[in-house]
Amino acid sequence: MIEQNLAKIHNRINTVKHPQKITLIAVSKTKPASDLQQAINAGQKHFGENYLQEALEKIQALKGQDLIWHFIGPIQSNKTKQIAENFSWVHSVDRLKIAKRLNDQRPENMEKLNILLQVNIDNEPTKSGLLIDEIDEIIPHFENFRNISLRGFMCIPSPDHPAQSFAKMAQILNKYPNLDTLSMGMSSDLELAIENGATFVRIGSDIFGKRA
Numbered sequence: 001m002i003e004q005n006l007a008k009i010h011n012r013i014n015t016v017k018h019p020q021k022i023t024l025i026a027v028s029k030t031k032p033a034s035d036l037q038q039a040i041n042a043g044q045k046h047f048g049e050n051y052l053q054e055a056l057e058k059i060q061a062l063k064g065q066d067l068i069w070h071f072i073g074p075i076q077s078n079k080t081k082q083i084a085e086n087f088s089w090v091h092s093v094d095r096l097k098i099a100k101r102l103n104d105q106r107p108e109n110m111e112k113l114n115i116l117l118q119v120n121i122d123n124e125p126t127k128s129g130l131l132i133d134e135i136d137e138i139i140p141h142f143e144n145f146r147n148i149s150l151r152g153f154m155c156i157p158s159p160d161h162p163a164q165s166f167a168k169m170a171q172i173l174n175k176y177p178n179l180d181t182l183s184m185g186m187s188s189d190l191e192l193a194i195e196n197g198a199t200f201v202r203i204g205s206d207i208f209g210k211r212a
Contacts, residue, residue, distance in 0.1 A: 003042040005207045016194045027204035030211045033061040048072040052079045081105040091116045091154040091183050094129050106147035113148045121165045122158040152181030162189045166196035
């Protein structure tokens with residue numbers, strides 16, 4: 001089942017005309033390592049996790065396989081050390097303090113940790129993320145960090161007008177020629193996201209089924 005679901009998602013990605021390379025992140029929160037193993041057997045390498053403790057158990061259970069782990073959930077200060085030590089990408093950085101902690105706690109012998117700034121693109125009070133006018137303020141600080149690399153942005157748009165929100169994100173990325181990554185698009189709107197320049201799409205239920 002998971003194998004067929006992955007094939008369907010790749011099919012959906014391939015039906016959209018896009019010049020950019022798309023990477024599919026399988027969002028595996030609340031799903032057991034055995035489900036992830038099925039996806040791995042079908043060729044999936046990138047996995048997104050929201051909850052640190054649960055993620056660490058899966059990283060341990062599946063270690064030795066060539067996987068790339070993305071942390072996509074909210075980040076508390078007391079979790080930054082384990083995130084810095086166990087992930088390749090963090091999508092949900094929304095304040096400088098967290099970026100600094102991830103930099104200071106990333107082991108020197110590991111490759112740089114790839115960072116995406118989470119943007120609250122529709123200025124919704126219930127969502128975390130930087131507001132658009134805070135982005136210019138935070139970006140210059142990344143020049144001082146040796147162990148992390150700022151790569152781009154992540155957003156979760158309002159369901160009312162996702163295309164508009166994705167287009168705004170694309171405009172923001174274009175302002176920064178040294179950034180190359182847009183993490184946006186989920187099961188319901190991945191085509192719209194890709195049309196607007198997404199390079200990562202984050203798909204959960206359409207791969208693993210509904211969450212319990």
